[in-house]
Amino acid sequence: MLQSYLPATAIVALPQPYLLFLGDTTEASYAKTAFGLRDWAPKLCLGEYACGGATVTTGLPALSPAKAYAMGARGLVIGVANSGGFIPDAWIPSLLDALEAGLDLISGMHTRLTDVLALKAAATRLGRRLIDVRQPPARIPIATGRKRSGKKLLTVGTDCALGKKYTALALARAFKGRELAADFRATGQTGILIAGGGIAIDAVVADFAAGAAEMLSPDAAADHWDVIEGQGSLSHPAYAGVSLALLHGSQPDVIVICHEPGREFVVGHPTFKLPSLEETIDLALRLGRRTNSAIRCAGVSLNTSRLDAAAAERLMTKESERLNLAVADPIRGGDAFERLVDACVT
Amino acid sequence: MLQSYLPATAIVALPQPYLLFLGDTTEASYAKTAFGLRDWAPKLCLGEYACGGATVTTGLPALSPAKAYAMGARGLVIGVANSGGFIPDAWIPSLLDALEAGLDLISGMHTRLTDVLALKAAATRLGRRLIDVRQPPARIPIATGRKRSGKKLLTVGTDCALGKKYTALALARAFKGRELAADFRATGQTGILIAGGGIAIDAVVADFAAGAAEMLSPDAAADHWDVIEGQGSLSHPAYAGVSLALLHGSQPDVIVICHEPGREFVVGHPTFKLPSLEETIDLALRLGRRTNSAIRCAGVSLNTSRLDAAAAERLMTKESERLNLAVADPIRGGDAFERLVDACVT
Numbered sequence: 266m267l268q269s270y271l272p273a274t275a276i277v278a279l280p281q282p283y284l285l286f287l288g289d290t291t292e293a294s295y296a297k298t299a300f301g302l303r304d305w306a307p308k309l310c311l312g313e314y315a316c317g318g319a320t321v322t323t324g325l326p327a328l329s330p331a332k333a334y335a336m337g338a339r340g341l342v343i344g345v346a347n348s349g350g351f352i353p354d355a356w357i358p359s360l361l362d363a364l365e366a367g368l369d370l371i372s373g374m375h376t377r378l379t380d381v382l383a384l385k386a387a388a389t390r391l392g393r394r395l396i397d398v399r400q401p402p403a404r405i406p407i408a409t410g411r412k413r414s415g416k417k418l419l420t421v422g423t424d425c426a427l428g429k430k431y432t433a434l435a436l437a438r439a440f441k442g443r444e445l446a447a448d449f450r451a452t453g454q455t456g457i458l459i460a461g462g463g464i465a466i467d468a469v470v471a472d473f474a475a476g477a478a479e480m481l482s483p484d485a486a487a488d489h490w491d492v493i494e495g496q497g498s499l500s501h502p503a504y505a506g507v508s509l510a511l512l513h514g515s516q517p518d519v520i521v522i523c524h525e526p527g528r529e530f531v532v533g534h535p536t537f538k539l540p541s542l543e544e545t546i547d548l549a550l551r552l553g554r555r556t557n558s559a560i561r562c563a564g565v566s567l568n569t570s571r572l573d574a575a576a577a578e579r580l581m582t583k584e585s586e587r588l589n590l591a592v593a594d595p596i597r598g599g600d601a602f603e604r605l606v607d608a609c610v611t
Numbered sequence: 612m613l614q615s616y617l618p619a620t621a622i623v624a625l626p627q628p629y630l631l632f633l634g635d636t637t638e639a640s641y642a643k644t645a646f647g648l649r650d651w652a653p654k655l656c657l658g659e660y661a662c663g664g665a666t667v668t669t670g671l672p673a674l675s676p677a678k679a680y681a682m683g684a685r686g687l688v689i690g691v692a693n694s695g696g697f698i699p700d701a702w703i704p705s706l707l708d709a710l711e712a713g714l715d716l717i718s719g720m721h722t723r724l725t726d727v728l729a730l731k732a733a734a735t736r737l738g739r740r741l742i743d744v745r746q747p748p749a750r751i752p753i754a755t756g757r758k759r760s761g762k763k764l765l766t767v768g769t770d771c772a773l774g775k776k777y778t779a780l781a782l783a784r785a786f787k788g789r790e791l792a793a794d795f796r797a798t799g800q801t802g803i804l805i806a807g808g809g810i811a812i813d814a815v816v817a818d819f820a821a822g823a824a825e826m827l828s829p830d831a832a833a834d835h836w837d838v839i840e841g842q843g844s845l846s847h848p849a850y851a852g853v854s855l856a857l858l859h860g861s862q863p864d865v866i867v868i869c870h871e872p873g874r875e876f877v878v879g880h881p882t883f884k885l886p887s888l889e890e891t892i893d894l895a896l897r898l899g900r901r902t903n904s905a906i907r908c909a910g911v912s913l914n915t916s917r918l919d920a921a922a923a924e925r926l927m928t929k930e931s932e933r934l935n936l937a938v939a940d941p942i943r944g945g946d947a948f949e950r951l952v953d954a955c956v957t
Contacts, residue, residue, distance in 0.1 A: 410848030410880050467818040471853045474817040502756030502902050505859055507817045510852030534756050537901075548897075555883075556848050 279396060279461045280339035280369045282308070284330060285323060287315040288356050290345045296321045298373060298455050299344025305434050306459045311338045316359050321345070330366035340396075341368040342458055350375035352384075361387050369394040373454025373465075398457040399465045401477060408475035408514050410556055415485030417557075418609060419517035420495040420566070421549045423539050425504065425532055427525040428568040428595075429495040430456050435595030436521065437492040439606045447490040450481050452511060456494045466496055467507050474507060478514025490610075491515075495523065499548050500540040501531060509552060516557040519609050520549055525568040526580055542588060563608040564591030625742060625807045626685035626715045628654070630676060631669060633661040634702050636691045642667045644719060644801050645690025651780050652805045657684045662705050667691075676712035686742075687714040688804055696721035698730075707733050715740040719800025719811075744803040745811045747823060754821035754860050756902055761831030763903075764955060765863035766841040766912070767895045769885050771850065771878055773871040774914040774941075775841040776802050781941030782867065783838040785952045793836040796827050798857060802840045812842055813853050820853060824860025836956075837861075841869065845894050846886040847877060855898060862903040865955050866895055871914040872926055888934060909954040910937030 283306075285299045293300075302310050303323045312328035315321075323344075330341065341363040347353060352360075352374065360370060364387045372378050378395035379385050388395050418436065420429040433449055433456075440447035449456070451463030469477045482491035493515050497504030522545050531537040540548070546562045553560040565584065569577035577594060581601050585592040591608040593601035629652075631645045639646075648656050649669045658674035661667075669690075676687065687709040693699060698706075698720065706716060710733045718724050724741035725731050734741050764782065766775040779795055779802075786793035795802070797809030815823045828837035839861050843850030868891050877883040886894070892908045899906040911930065915923035923940060927947050931938040937954040939947035 408849035410883055467816075469817050470813075471815050471817045471820040471856060472813040472850065474852050475849050500901055502859055503754035503821050504818065505898075505901070506820050506852040506854075506856030508852075509855045510817060513848055513851055537756055551894075552851075555846055555851070 279371055279398070279458070280394065281461055282311050282338050283340050283342045283371070283458075284328060284333040284338045284363070284368060285310055285313045285325065285344040286341050286356075286359065286363070287313055287319050287321055287323070288343070288345045288347070288353070289316040289318040290347075291318070291320045293321050295347060296323070296345045298342070298346070298458065299323050301455045302342065302344060302458055309461070311336050313344075314341070314359065314363070316355055330363040330368055334367040338368060340371045343370070343372045343374060346374060352376050352378070352381055357381070357383055360384055364388055364391050364393045369396060371396045371398060371458065373398045373458060375399070398454050399468045401464055401469045405469060405473040405480060406476045407473065408479050410513075412516065412557070413479070413482065413484045414487060415482075415489040415491060416519070417482050417491045417493060417515055417517045418519040418521065419493045419512065419515045420523050421508075421512070421520045421545065422495055422498045423500070423522070423524045423542065423545050424498050424528060425501065427523055427528065428566060429523045432521060432523050432566040432595050433492045433494045434459065435602070436606065436609060437490070439602070440490050440492065440610065443606070443610070445490060445610065446486060446488060447492055450491050450493040452478075452481065452494045452496050466511055467504070471506065471510075474510035475514035478511045482515055493517070498531075498540075498545075499552065500545070502534055502537055512549065512553050513556045517553060517560055518557060519561060519563045520553065521563055521566050521605070521609065522546055522549070523566045523568070527571065542584075562590065564593070564605045566605070567592060567594050569594045569597065625717055625744070625804070626740070627807055628657050628684050629686050629688045629717070629804075630674060630679040630684045630709070630714060631656055631659045631671065631690040632687050632702075632705065632709070633659055633665050633667055633669070634689070634691045634693070634699070635662040635664040636693075637664070637666045639667050641693060642669070642691045644688070644692070644804065645669050647801045648688065648690060648804055655807070657682050659690075660687070660705065660709070662701055676709040676714055680713040684714060686717045689716070689718045689720060692720060698722050698724070698727055703727070703729055706730055710734055710737055710739045713739075715742060717742045717744060717804065719744045719804060721745070744800050745814050747810055747815045751815060751819040751826060752822045753819065754825050756859075758862065758903070759825070759828065759830045760833060761828075761835040761837060762865070763828050763837045763839060763861055763863045764865040764867065765839045765858065765861045766869050767854075767858070767866045767891065768841055768844045769846070769868070769870045769888065769891050770844050770874060771847065773869055773874065774912060775869045778867060778869050778912040778941050779838045779840045780805065781948070782952065782955060783836070785948070786836050786838065786956065789952070789956070791836060791956065792832060792834060793838055796837050796839040798824075798827065798840045798842050812857055813850070817852065817856070820856035821860035824857045828861055839863070844877075844886075844891075845898065846891070848880055848883055858895065858899050859902045863899060863906055864903060865907060865909045866899065867909055867912050867951070867955065868892055868895070869912045869914070873917065888930075908936065910939070910951045912951070913938060913940050915940045915943065
């Protein structure tokens with residue numbers, strides 16, 4: 266195992282507000298990052314910008330980079346992915362226009378912006394930054410396990426991609442709505458763009474992953490909430506190690522379990538049955554107790570987007586009675602969600 | 612979470628046999644790597660080589676790099692560490708001599724050999740390799756969870772640094788002594804030097820750590836044993852994520868728990884009590900079942916180096932009765948160790 270390095274300097278802070286770049290995208294599902302930013306960070310998003318051929322829109326005003334810069338924009342966010350995770354040649358002229366107009370480029374893609382020679386040359390010439398939010402900060406320390414001040418909440422999933430980020434965002438927003446001090450703490454690329462900072466925990470070298478989680482939710486006022494975006498699942502055959510490092514480093518006082526009703530198998534791993542909610546709660550509490558003996562489960566967040574309102578309501582009521590816990594869908598909100606918030610903050 | 616990359620090409624294979632470099636070391640504890648290689652890979656170690664001022668010796672013949680090369684050596688292994696983990700200037704002339712003599716350089720230190728300009732220039736000029744065994748291979752895939760053929764054994768610790776590597780080496784040697792097909796699979800730098808290959812699992816990006824473990828113990832003949840070196844501990848506040856990724860990716864049929872009697876707290880984390888053997892077994896089996904439902908614990912390896920022979924014997928007998936498991940110290944060997952080997956292979 267590695268020895269401790271020097272203390273980390275800072276978590277990435279992004280140039281804002283943003284102009285959202287949609288490339289030449291014709292598939293709405295590829296524009297999840299742009300939609301997430303529009304929904305969760307509307308004040309940061311001045312408008313959108315696309316290449317010829319794009320049919321997807323966020324509904325925000327279409328702006329040229331020069332116009333957006335004049336309105337105050339400082340970063341162009343690549344708000345779309347493509348299936349290969351790379352930056353196609355068709356996007357390059359638009360990205361160069363943004364650099365010329367005064368905007369830094371921000372990407373959460375696998376390809377690093379700095380690996381695209383034309384972008385690197387232009388950024389160097391113009392004094393712009395190319396920011397890859399998947400790139401962890403330098404000098405992350407080894408986790409110490411020292412108990413930090415302030416309250417921490419972590420969203421914990423039965424699987425990947427079922428609402429851990431949205432649940433954390435919705436809880437942080439609800440906490441603030443109740444005049445509580447709260448920060449959403451981002452652990453993945455879209456979350457980092459929304460929060461304007463954070464650490465892509467899955468991109469950290471394994472020995473430092475728990476240390477990165479400790480960095481992400483530092484000492485705070487006793488009544489301040491860090492609402493931390495979960496990653497993966499403790500029962501995931503590929504990513505459980507990431508999830509455990511995040512759980513140990515976050516030291517949550519409260520966990521909220523995130524699940525999509527009807528999902529039976531781990532996405533991409535069809536021979537692995539999804540763990541039950543009870544098993545997920547029990548395992549997360551057992552493991553989480555190692556760094557916070559007071560850890561408790563406040564309730565369950567269900568992603569009911571595939572159900573109609575009545576079916577969703579029935580399911581949430583049934584699950585709440587079965588588990589004797591608050592159960593809500595943060596996207597639907599309502600009384601059920603208020604009860605989940607109550608259960609978190611009491 | 613990241614998507615799968617292309618299949619990995621190969622695990623590092625090291626140039627052998629070795630000349631062991633001792634630097635200017637006067638502290639035997641800094642030469643653990645050299646001693647480990649002498650003890651566990653004697654056929655690979657032709658001799659030792661030191662700078663002026665060194666007082667530590669492995670007892671192997673002192674050889675100049677030129678003489679070692681003439682005898683067949685192909686790699687100079689830096690067999691010592693210093694407290695800063697860097698390569699001091701005093702070593703450079705000796706390392707340059709080795710490159711001139713025809714040897715590649717192999718290091719498990721934090722400082723990369725390629726970051727030392729004088730070494731890099733000489734290696735480039737002479738066509739030699741500078742091999743940093745902590746550096747993981749490129750293109751490690753995301754773990755699939757697919758069950759692989761062949762038998763896998765993983766050593767699992769109650770903490771760091773209490774005998775997981777030595778236990779795995781001793782078991783692999785004992786399996787071979789019983790005419791069983793077996794490979795020691797190294798997951799840390801000293802183990803990699805001994806095995807001549809492997810992956811430093813703690814240096815892999817977190818998302819790929821379980822995938823690295825899958826690479827390390829590939830499909831094999833049904834009666835072949837991969838004996839995998841454990842890392843960290845599932846209860847370690849900094850490294851549990853690494854340990855869980857290794858457990859899930861290794862898919863062990865058999866685990867052997869490694870412990871040092873008398874150790875009460877996690878090394879370097881004095882507020883964290885060590886988990887009991889029962890808790891360690893129970894947690895490892897519960898988590899390990901996720902990728903291998905047939906996982907079982909064959910027994911316990913105790914590092915009794917601080918006890919005299921009679922006290923060690925008494926303790927092993929007592930623990931074996933208490934846990935109803937084979938309990939042995941592989942360094943002491945004897946009947947107890949044979950019973951532990953029996954319990955692994957039955």
